Amino acid sequence: MTAKENITATSVDTDILEVAIIGAGFSGLGMGIRLKMSGMTDFRIFDKGHDVGGTWRDNTYPGCGCDVKSALYSYSFEPWAEWSNAYAKQGEIHQYIRHCAEKYEMYPHLQFNTTVAAAQYDQESGVWEIKTAAGESIKARNVVAAPGPFADAQVPAFKGIDSFKGKIVHTARWDHNIDLAGKRVGLIGTGATGVQVGPAIVDTVKHLTVFQRTANWIMPRLDRDITEEEKARYRKSPSSMKLARLGQYWFNELTAPFLILKYDVFKSQPEKLCRSYLKHKVKDEALREQLTPTFKFGCKRVLVSSDWYPTMQRDDVSLVCDGIDRITEKGIVTADGVEHELDVIILATGYEVRKVGAPMPIVGRNKLELNEVWKDGAEAYQGIATADFPNLYFLVGPFTGPGHTSVIAYSEAQIDYVRQAITFRRERGLKSISVKPEVERAFVKTMDERSEHTVWKSGCDSWYLSPNGRNNTLYPGFNAEYRMRIARFNPSNYELVDSADNAVRASIADQLSTSVAALKSL
Ligand code: NAP
Numbered sequence: 001m002t003a004k005e006n007i008t009a010t011s012v013d014t015d016i017l018e019v020a021i022i023g024a025g026f027s028g029l030g031m032g033i034r035l036k037m038s039g040m041t042d043f044r045i046f047d048k049g050h051d052v053g054g055t056w057r058d059n060t061y062p063g064c065g066c067d068v069k070s071a072l073y074s075y076s077f078e079p080w081a082e083w084s085n086a087y088a089k090q091g092e093i094h095q096y097i098r099h100c101a102e103k104y105e106m107y108p109h110l111q112f113n114t115t116v117a118a119a120q121y122d123q124e125s126g127v128w129e130i131k132t133a134a135g136e137s138i139k140a141r142n143v144v145a146a147p148g149p150f151a152d153a154q155v156p157a158f159k160g161i162d163s164f165k166g167k168i169v170h171t172a173r174w175d176h177n178i179d180l181a182g183k184r185v186g187l188i189g190t191g192a193t194g195v196q197v198g199p200a201i202v203d204t205v206k207h208l209t210v211f212q213r214t215a216n217w218i219m220p221r222l223d224r225d226i227t228e229e230e231k232a233r234y235r236k237s238p239s240s241m242k243l244a245r246l247g248q249y250w251f252n253e254l255t256a257p258f259l260i261l262k263y264d265v266f267k268s269q270p271e272k273l274c275r276s277y278l279k280h281k282v283k284d285e286a287l288r289e290q291l292t293p294t295f296k297f298g299c300k301r302v303l304v305s306s307d308w309y310p311t312m313q314r315d316d317v318s319l320v321c322d323g324i325d326r327i328t329e330k331g332i333v334t335a336d337g338v339e340h341e342l343d344v345i346i347l348a349t350g351y352e353v354r355k356v357g358a359p360m361p362i363v364g365r366n367k368l369e370l371n372e373v374w375k376d377g378a379e380a381y382q383g384i385a386t387a388d389f390p391n392l393y394f395l396v397g398p399f400t401g402p403g404h405t406s407v408i409a410y411s412e413a414q415i416d417y418v419r420q421a422i423t424f425r426r427e428r429g430l431k432s433i434s435v436k437p438e439v440e441r442a443f444v445k446t447m448d449e450r451s452e453h454t455v456w457k458s459g460c461d462s463w464y465l466s467p468n469g470r471n472n473t474l475y476p477g478f479n480a481e482y483r484m485r486i487a488r489f490n491p492s493n494y495e496l497v498d499s500a501d502n503a504v505r506a507s508i509a510d511q512l513s514t515s516v517a518a519l520k521s522l
Contacts, residue, residue, distance in 0.1 A: 019043035019422060020130055020140035022116045022360075025054020027395035027411040028146035029097065030075060033104040034415045037077075038423065044140075045106070046132070048115040052101045055150045056093045059193075061171040061348075063200025064090035067192060067221070067304040071241065072248040072406040075100060079241035081234035087223045087304075119143055120363040121390060126431035126497070128391065142422050146395040146411075147359045149473075152352040156188075159326035166331075170347040171197055180344060182206045186332055188324065189348030190216060192301055197348055198317075199307035208317045209340050211324055211332065214300070214460075215293045217274045221306045249479075252405035256478050259298040259404040262455040271297045281309035290321050295460035298403075354378070355466040355473060364389035365434070377472045381440040381493070382486050384414055390432035390497075391425065393418040399447045400482070401464070403456070403474040410475065413483040420489035430504065432497045439493045450476035 019035060021028045024047035032045050051057050066073050070088040074080055078100050084092060101107060115133035122129060130138040153172035155161075161168070169175045171193045185205040187198050190212045202208050234241050258266045274297065282288045291312065312319055322334035331342035356377050358370035365388045373386070380386040383400030384393050395418070400410050425433050451457060451471040456464045464473045475482055491506035498504050 015139060016127055017042055017044055017138065017140040018426065019142045019144060020128065020138060021045040021144045021146060022130075023047060023054060023146035023148055023395075024049070024052040024101075024110055024112075025056070025146060025148045026075075026097065026408055027148070027415070028054070028144070029101060029106060030408075030411060031144050031146060031395060031415045031418065032106050032109055033075075033077075033100065034419050035422075036104060036106070036109075038419055040422075041109075043109060044111055044138070045109050046111050046114045046116050046130070046138075048113070050112050051098070052106070052110065053094045053097045054148045056090055056097060059090060059150075059172055059174070060176070061174040061193070061197050061200075061346075063196035063198075064171075064193075065196060066090075066093060068252075068406045069248050071244045072252065073408060074245075075408065076242075076245065076412060078103070079234075079238050079245060081231050081238075081241065083226055085223050085225055087221060116360055118361040118363075119145075119392075121365060121392070123365055126391065126499075142391045142393070142425070144393045144395060144418055145359060145362075145397075149353045149396065149401065150351040153347075154350045154352045155347060156349055158324060161327045163329050164327050164331075164345060165329045166343045166345065168345045168347065170349070172351065178344060180204045183343040184331075184341060185209070186211060186340060186342040186345045187348060188332075188345065189350065190214070191348065191350060192303055193350070194348035195303050195305045195308040197346060199305070199311040201346075202311050202314060202317060206316070208311075208314075209332075209342065210312070210317065210319050211334075212290070212319060212321050213323065214295075215291050216300055216303050217271070217293050217297050218277070218303045218305055218308060219274060220277055221304045223306070249405070249409065253478055253480055256404045259302060260454055260456075260474075260476060262296065262453060262458045267297050267455070270302075274302075278309065282313060284313065287312065287319065290319055296455050296458045298455040299458050299460035300462045300464075350463055353463045353473065362389065362392070364392070376468065377466045377470055379440065379444045379472060381435040381443045382414070382417070383410075383475070384417060384486070385421075385435040385440070385494075387435050387437040387440050387495075390434035390495075393421065398472045399444075399475055401474040402479070403454075403476070405479050409479045410482065413479075413486055417486040417489055421494075424489060424491060424510070428496070428504075428510065429499065430496050431499050431501070433491070433494045435494055447472070447476060 021031050021043060024045050028045055029052055032043060035043050049057055066088050069086050070083040080096055116130055117133045118131045120129050128140050128143045153170040155170055167178050169178055180201055181204050183205050184207045186209045187194060188211045198210060258270050278288055278291060311317055320334055322336045325333045325335050331340045333339045357374050362370040368388045378398040380394055380397045383397040395411050395414050396407060402410055454476050456471050464471055466472060491510050496504040
């Protein structure tokens with residue numbers, strides 16, 4: 001279905017949408033599904049791509065998959081019996097997201113190939129105006145921004161990068177026309193992506209040269225095929241899938257202190273386990289030394305791979321730990337002056353994760369620009385709402401990335417909270433609701449204080465931290481605790497303004513009714 005056909009199918013009575021959702025990845029799509037489940041149909045989901053799926057649509061590099069088990073890396077309301085493995089691959093995750101879009105009749109609400117270029121709040125009407133890159137203007141009473149943290153690939157500014165005569169490809173925008181067979185391939189980056197792509201291409205290429213700047217902590221990936229009998233059992237009994245999800249959820253919760261906190265008591269055991277796994281897998285002492293991390297467990301993302309160490313020991317693979325000095329016509333020159341001749345360079349160098357500034361120009365109350373407000377780091381109450389930007393919500397916003405579990409465990413809780421907020425505003429006939437600045441400040445203070453106890457600030461560099469060394473990316477706590485925090489939308493934390501521009505106080509009845517709604521949604 002084309003974007004145009006989608007819009008026609010969505011036709012609504014009014015020119016103003018109730019909700020505009022930006023992004024059709026797991027979060028944005030989930031928001032739409034939840035709204036529809038609650039009986040709301042007056043919403044549209046905008047996405048710059050041609051399909052649903054966000055990062056799982058865009059990342060199609062060899063070996064791409066998820067290092068969170070599928071039982072948990074899926075919507076809680078849509079358990080799926082069709083996963084082939086305990087850890088799903090990209091194609092299947094994308095298929096699952098498309099299945100959800102289809103099943104919950106999201107396609108009529110989707111407007112693809114639409115880049116939202118800006119959003120501006122009109123204080124008089126309480127309506128947001130969204131401008132697309134193509135010049136379209138859309139009005140909406142509420143905006144939900146779910147652009148995802150991994151929308152933009154990070155290409156380091158290597159000296160001489162344009163002079164390379166071979167092919168350069170970033171994993172996030174894989175070029176399927178590139179033929180790696182019999183080629184000398186350089187892989188830059190050994191993060192979660194690098195350790196997936198290397199083993200996936202090593203049998204095809206002639207020689208793989210891995211350029212590693214930092215060795216990571218690696219745990220074995222205990223993957224397994226899900227048999228046809230199991231699938232049949234799951235199809236018959238969705239509750240058994242829910243049970244599997246619950247088990248996985250609480251297992252991940254138990255790992256939280258080990259992955260999040262900086263204290264040695266939580267570090268010694270997992271580091272010991274990873275070291276013995278490395279020792280067991282890599283016999284060569286010098287290579288083992290190169291593959292041994294020098295920072296605390298959890299400071300950077302802990303990787304899950306059973307084929308990285310075997311790959312690194314192959315005769316047709318070299319590990320280069322000298323820094324990259326420059327790229328030449330023929331390949332990569334490292335700091336020791338050696339030129340590594342290559343036919344293809346793969347950049348597994350991560351994403352431009354936005355930790356400061358807005359995901360797009362957003363202008364709120366009193367012409368305040370979010371870019372300006374967030375210039376020293378993105379902040380939002382519960383990662384969802386920020387003062388002076390009424391009726392605007394973020395999914396997987398500041399402070400709410402997952403440090404130890406599935407991102408969906410965060411976004412689903414947020415989706416339900418935002419649904420409550422949107423419903424509350426509409427049912428009360430309010431013009432706007434915006435979080436009280438002091439409430440937001442108190443939340444941010446708590447996040448900053450807690451972050452001091454996290455391993456993320458223990459000295460390594462990662463995409464979690466802002467240039468000033470602050471964590472405003474991951475949630476410093478248990479997911480269950482976060483879910484409890486936001487299980488109920490509490491209007492008394494918000495400035496409520498009616499259509500005559502009068503400030504309204506949240507009544508006891510309001511609070512009670514939202515409590516009931518929250519209870520129902522649990
Ligand atoms: P990343 O974690 O940011 O890793 C980028 C890699 O590139 C690192 O090894 C980094 O080295 C290296 N690098 C960057 N700039 C470099 C330079 N100028 N010279 C040499 N090396 C350079 O990116 P990612 O691996 O794509 O993963 C990003 C995030 O995506 C993950 O943390 C995860 O949240 C998500 N992800 C998830 C999965 C999954 O299974 N669920 C899979 C892939 C990605 P340094 O470490 O020294 O900076």
